[in-house]
Every structure is written in structure tokens, then in C-alpha cells.
Amino acid sequence: MTIPVEKVAGPRRQNKAEFRWSDEHAPADFHERLFELEQKGELVVQRVDTEHIEVPVKYGRTKKVPIGHTWHHKSCGQCGHIPGYSTSIFWVNRKLGIEYEDPTDQTSCTAWNYYASATSNAAAQAAVAVRNFAAAYETGRFPIIHCGTSFGHYKEVRQELLAHDHLRDEVRRVMESLGKPLVLPEEMVHYSEWFYAMRHEIAKHQVRDFSNIAVTVHPACHYYKLVEGDAIYDPEVYGGQRTAIVSEVAQALGAEVRDYSTWFDCCGFGFRHILVTRDFTRSFATQRKIKRMKEEADPDVTLTHDTGCVTTLDKSQFAAKAQDPNFATIPVMSEAQFAALAMGAHPYLVCQLHWHAADYKPLLEKMGIDHEKAWAQFEEATARLERGEQQYLTWEDADV
Amino acid sequence: MSASAHLTPTRADSAAYKLGTTYPDVPLEEKQRLFDEVKTDERFHDYLYGCYECGICVAACPSARYYDFSPRRIAQAAAREDVELVYQQMQEDIWDCSQCFSCLRCPRGNNPGGIITLMREVAVNNGLESAKQALRGYTRIIYKIMSTGTQVSPDMLQADAFPDWGPSVALVSEKLDLWRRALPPETHHTTTTGWQISTKTLVELYLIWHKTGALAMIAELARACTACWRRSWRTCWTKRVTS
Numbered sequence A: 001m002t003i004p005v006e007k008v009a010g011p012r013r014q015n016k017a018e019f020r021w022s023d024e025h026a027p028a029d030f031h032e033r034l035f036e037l038e039q040k041g042e043l044v045v046q047r048v049d050t051e052h053i054e055v056p057v058k059y060g061r062t063k064k065v066p067i068g069h070t071w072h073h074k075s076c077g078q079c080g081h082i083p084g085y086s087t088s089i090f091w092v093n094r095k096l097g098i099e100y101e102d103p104t105d106q107t108s109c110t111a112w113n114y115y116a117s118a119t120s121n122a123a124a125q126a127a128v129a130v131r132n133f134a135a136a137y138e139t140g141r142f143p144i145i146h147c148g149t150s151f152g153h154y155k156e157v158r159q160e161l162l163a164h165d166h167l168r169d170e171v172r173r174v175m176e177s178l179g180k181p182l183v184l185p186e187e188m189v190h191y192s193e194w195f196y197a198m199r200h201e202i203a204k205h206q207v208r209d210f211s212n213i214a215v216t217v218h219p220a221c222h223y224y225k226l227v228e229g230d231a232i233y234d235p236e237v238y239g240g241q242r243t244a245i246v247s248e249v250a251q252a253l254g255a256e257v258r259d260y261s262t263w264f265d266c267c268g269f270g271f272r273h274i275l276v277t278r279d280f281t282r283s284f285a286t287q288r289k290i291k292r293m294k295e296e297a298d299p300d301v302t303l304t305h306d307t308g309c310v311t312t313l314d315k316s317q318f319a320a321k322a323q324d325p326n327f328a329t330i331p332v333m334s335e336a337q338f339a340a341l342a343m344g345a346h347p348y349l350v351c352q353l354h355w356h357a358a359d360y361k362p363l364l365e366k367m368g369i370d371h372e373k374a375w376a377q378f379e380e381a382t383a384r385l386e387r388g389e390q391q392y393l394t395w396e397d398a399d400v
Numbered sequence B: 001m002s003a004s005a006h007l008t009p010t011r012a013d014s015a016a017y018k019l020g021t022t023y024p025d026v027p028l029e030e031k032q033r034l035f036d037e038v039k040t041d042e043r044f045h046d047y048l049y050g051c052y053e054c055g056i057c058v059a060a061c062p063s064a065r066y067y068d069f070s071p072r073r074i075a076q077a078a079a080r081e082d083v084e085l086v087y088q089q090m091q092e093d094i095w096d097c098s099q100c101f102s103c104l105r106c107p108r109g110n111n112p113g114g115i116i117t118l119m120r121e122v123a124v125n126n127g128l129e130s131a132k133q134a135l136r137g138y139t140r141i142i143y144k145i146m147s148t149g150t151q152v153s154p155d156m157l158q159a160d161a162f163p164d165w166g167p168s169v170a171l172v173s174e175k176l177d178l179w180r181r182a183l184p185p186e187t188h189h190t191t192t193t194g195w196q197i198s199t200k201t202l203v204e205l206y207l208i209w210h211k212t213g214a215l216a217m218i219a220e221l222a223r224a225c226t227a228c229w230r231r232s233w234r235t236c237w238t239k240r241v242t243s
């Protein structure tokens, strides 16, 4: 699917040429240093050695995205506050018949805290990352990272480990005390890259028609701004002028992707701001993002691919609406939830939309989903838990 | 927060000096020491290559839109080694940054957001007043990570903590246990952590904090912990981490 570069919206947006890279301007490919250190025996590289798809990243390079045999590095914000996000990622894997591991031997990357409070240091952050990589390596499965911040932070950690001998030595010492090697994966893979890679397969399993759904996309800062070369850029999407992530999945599902002028702006999350100075977060999210999207693109939903972005863009709208009854809200979800809905997922048992704040019911109606009936099914299922007939709902229960 | 302008001459080429130096009670040597600590971090030289003063970073910066804050000033002060101004920024500016890294658009290859991360680390390590203020009310998160391995837990969703997020938070809070048990992934049935984490994993995490000095840093902060939402000793994260 193509999104022509001319679709870049806005009367003063004249930069409509395709992005052309040159070797001269491209940063060094990190793989060279990675494999050099591997050869020297300084670290272990976990290879993508199972079936995979090559996706385009910036500067004409490609990245290997493993299809299955994956180790899902979860996000604390997704699992904790937007559980339909991670549930949808797993559900789509299951529907496509792909086996994966959802490990308990995984910690948070702790980068949310680090970017918020700086109460850590480079060695601690790198050791936390490498401990998780080593845990994946021990299982033989390849890590797929759910959180955009974990992904960006781990790319930074990789860059620092490759560049600084001292840091490598310190992290190696810490790992040795845990009985683990210093492992880095051959590729850092974000779950949204897996969705991009699998978009045609997902579309083959689509059961709901999204041709009348218009979306805007918020690309997550830490996905493509941190270590910028290592993110999906597709010449077919806006001429490679910006990351194709999320947009291309929405396109493949038949939705219309609409542009808006503040696409490059962050969501306003701010790491510490969302926790302790939310006036900034709310103002930025609603004034610079939601309001602009509404005025310029009037989407049915806005899609993004990171924990903080879904939280910020979704939750911030309530206060804006409370202050101004005319404030027009937009439902917010991840493209994983959107894709799951396209494949027939239950809006509550799988996508868990009742954890979201902005009104998503008009969107469900447009998708042809009877949300009242779906909610009754959810309540009936949870009533079984309350009656003690079963302790937990299962994957089988989610497919009513 | 800022001290009033002062006439004590410190360093003639300092922009802060020319404007009237601030924080006169802090000796120049101390400001220099703190800057040196920022500069000796291995990452500093990856983050700063000089500055064109073009302002591209400012145009991309969300915090610059809502605060009296500029990543250009951060890069310039660091590039000029203006220790007066760097100190002032460590006290007044760095906590405004959103850490979004939009400023990586810099045509010079700078990372003003990264410089700020380092300045924050030094501010925390040295107990600067700005760090104490910034972290007030935040210690709960730090302890959560130290002790549980996840930062964000479902039980943080409480109506009085997020009144501006609307009624969905109160509903989630009320139904928390039931709704967590309704999640199909087996690792998601938790309420106090984002997912189920094995004890072995937590021990390994603790060892990492201990061996890298992060635990000592947190212990120092714990001594200043007064504003935790948990308030009661029974549920205090400090106690759990330090005992």
C-alpha cells in the first residue's frame, strides 16, 4: 500500500520530495561493531536464526523481524494500565497460529523512571537491559519489545555498550556475578515492527471492513527519534520522509490514513510530567495533538504504538472536555488493538477498551460492533468469576 | 526558586555573570566540580559537538512551548563550559524537559535532551535542591521499580491520584481484582505489579541495583522521603527495599 508523498498535509508544507539517502550521510551500521566485538569474544550476539521477514529501515538498510519463536518483553504501562494492548498483541499472534513466550523472567526496562527522575546511571540501565536479553537468550527465543521507550532506551544502551569499553567491562562484571553472559540481540525489534512485517498476513485474516474508518497516526518519539536510523522507513509511505510504522498497518487494513501538521510533536507524556506536572501533559496532548488532529483531519480514531502515547493522548482528553464541552474527543488505541478488532477480536474481552477514557463507542458502531451486546458478554463472563465458577478467564473465554 | 541577581564577579566570560550571577552562595569551584561531573560521563562527548545556535531543537521542543526553557541554551552553556549558567540550569531548567528527544533533530548532531539526562543525574547525586523538589512525591515510583521490577502497577489507578483522567479510573479501581482476573494472559492477573515476575528475577534485579551503585543513590533519596502517597509504614516501599 502506498501513501504518496503529496499526501503530506498543510498549505505551507513544501518539503514533498522523496527522502534520498547517501552513504556519505548515513551513520555507521551498528552491526559492524557488534559483530567485531562478537568475534573478539567480548559479547554474545543472539542471531535471528528462525523464519523472519526483512523490513526497510532508514538509509536503505533492512532489519530482520522474526515471525515466531519470540520472547515478549512486556511493558509495565501497557500491562498495568492498558492491558488490552498486550492482550491484543498476544491474541493476534495466537490467531495467526504463531507460538511465543510470555515470560515471568522479565523486568521492566526501568527507563520511564530513568527519564523521569535520573535516579540511576548508565551501568545500571545497561545491566537491566542485558539481564533481560540474557533471559531471552537462555530460552533460545528472540526478544520482541512491547514498549516504545524500552525499545528506544535499549537502542541507546546498545550504542553506549558498543562505544565504551569501560561500560562493557562494568556490565560484563555485573552479568558474571549473575552467572549470565553479556548478550545483545542482532536486531532490536519493537512489536510494531512485527505488526508492520505481518500486515499482509493480518489483513488476510481480517473479518471487519475498515474502509470507512479514518485514522491519524502518532509515531512515538522514542521509537524513531532515539538512534534514528534503526526504525522502519518505507519509500512507499510518504516517500520515506517519515517512519512508516503504524500508518502502513492501518493502510493494509483498508483504513484511510489522514495527515496532520503536528505529527512530529511528542504526545506530552514527559515521563515525570505525566506523574507530577500533568498540567503540561494535558495542555500539550490536547492543544498540540488532539485538537490539531480534529481540526485538520477529523479522524475516527488515532493510532499509536507506545505505552505513554496511548495513555497521554487518551486520558488527557477528559479534563479538556470538562473545561470546554465543545472539545471534540478522539478515541485512542494502539495499532495492535486496531488490528485485533479488524481480525474480529472482542472489544472488551480482548481489547479491554473499558480501561480507556475517551469515548470509543461511536468508533465501534462505525466498525459494525454492537458494543452493548459485547459489554453484556463481558459482564456475563466476569459474573462467572464473581460466582467462583472459575478463577480466571482464559483465551478460550475471550473468543465468544 | 532562583536566588536574586548578585554582583559577585565570578567568571567574566560567563553569560550568567553578564546577566548578574545567580546562586552567589555556591562557590564557583563547586559549580565547576558539578560541571566536571557532567562532562566526565562517557556519554557527554556523544551528546555535544558544538552548537550552530540555529534553534532547530527549540522549534521541535515541547517543553519550550510551555515553559521558559530552551534546549539551545542547554547546548550552548555546555559547549561554552559556562559553569555559572550550567549550575543555574541545573537548579531551574532541567526538570522542565520532557525527555522526548525531539531535539535530536539537531543538524550538529547534538543531543540536548541527553545532556539534560546527565545534568539531572548529577543534580540527584549531589542532592541539589531542584532534584529534591522534582522528586518529591515521586519516590513511590522509584521504590516500585527497585522492589517489584515493574514501574507501573494496576493498583496505582486510584481516583484521588488521577482525578483529571475522568470516571474510568474510579471504575477500574473499584473493579480492579475482578478485571485483572478477566485478562486472558496468565501473567496479567496481578494487581500490585504490571505482570507476574519470578522471585529469581527480582533477586537479580536487586543485585544489579546494588552492584552499580543505584541502590545507594536510592537509599540517599529514601532518607528525604516524606511525601509518599502510601503514607503508612505498613505499605511503605522504603521499608520493603531497605529491610
Ligand code: SF4
Pocket: B057, B060, B061, B062, B063, B064, B070, B071, B096, B097, B098, B099, B100, B101, B102, B103, B104, B112, B113, B114, B116
Ligand atoms: S528532550 Fe527535552 S530538550 Fe529535547 S526536545 Fe524533548 S523536551 Fe525539549
Ligand code: SF4
Pocket: B050, B051, B052, B053, B054, B055, B056, B057, B058, B071, B072, B075, B105, B106, B107, B108, B109, B110, B112
Ligand atoms: S539544533 Fe543543535 S546546533 Fe541548533 S541550536 Fe539546537 S543544539 Fe545548537
